[in-house]
Amino acid sequence: xxxxxxxxxxxxxxxxxxxxxxxxxxxxxxxxxxxxxxxxxxxxxxxxxxxxxxxxxxxxxxxxxxxxxxxxxxxxxxxxxxxxxxxxxxxxxxxxxxxxxxxxxxxxxxxxxxxxxxxxxxxxxxxxxxxxxxxxxxxxxxxxxxxxxxxxxxxxxxxxxxxxxxxxxxxxxxxxxxxxxxx
Numbered sequence: 001x002x003x004x005x006x007x008x009x010x011x012x013x014x015x016x017x018x019x020x021x022x023x024x025x026x027x028x029x030x031x032x033x034x035x036x037x038x039x040x041x042x043x044x045x046x047x048x049x050x051x052x053x054x055x056x057x058x059x060x061x062x063x064x065x066x067x068x069x070x071x072x073x074x075x076x077x078x079x080x081x082x083x084x085x086x087x088x089x090x091x092x093x094x095x096x097x098x099x100x101x102x103x104x105x106x107x108x109x110x111x112x113x114x115x116x117x118x119x120x121x122x123x124x125x126x127x128x129x130x131x132x133x134x135x136x137x138x139x140x141x142x143x144x145x146x147x148x149x150x151x152x153x154x155x156x157x158x159x160x161x162x163x164x165x166x167x168x169x170x171x172x173x174x175x176x177x178x179x180x181x182x183x
Contacts, residue, residue: 007102010079010095011066018065025058026110052111052129059107068100070164071156075100104168108175127179131172134165141165 008015032046068074079099080092098105111127141162148158 007098007106010082010099010102011076012078012082015066018062021065022058022062029055029058048125049129052126053133055107055111055126056130056133059103062107063103066103068103070161072160101167101171104171108172112175112179127176131176134169134172138162138165138169 008019029051032051068076075096076099077096080096081087082095084091108130111130141158145154145158145162148154151158
């Protein structure tokens with residue numbers, strides 16, 4: 001939860017309630033797995049694709065609950081000035097990136113930490129389903145941008161959604177690569 005505290009500092013005071021609700025959601029996800037009597041093996045109550053879908057839904061809910069949106073005019077530029085007294089492009093850009101994409105990174109880290117309680121195959125399966133849902137989101141975003149490419153609002157509405165979805169997909173692909181290297 002040190003990542004969550006750092007994220008709350010960058011995001012601002014309105015994030016505290018969202019982080020409390022997210023902590024309750026993480027606890028509920030942990031309750032989806034039960035330990036056997038010998039405390040060494042665990043069994044999953046629900047299928048990995050459902051667990052990955054619920055996890056993805058909670059991460060996306062946290063992103064929007066903290067007043068973020070997939071639009072460039074909704075970026076919280078004030079986060080660039082939180083870390084230091086003087087503005088620095090590197091720390092300001094890192095703070096803005098952590099503010100915008102930190103919830104996705106934190107969600108992927110918690111997916112790795114909390115989901116593999118039963119076995120490494122369940123963690124990989126949940127992570128693969130999580131990636132599949134992200135890939136579907138990116139695919140349908142590409143389809144909508146392709147169909148609506150001549151629409152008046154393509155650069156204001158559809159293209160930012162496509163860019164954010166692509167960045168989220170890149171985060172997941174990099175984390176999946178790291179997961180296969182580590183495990």
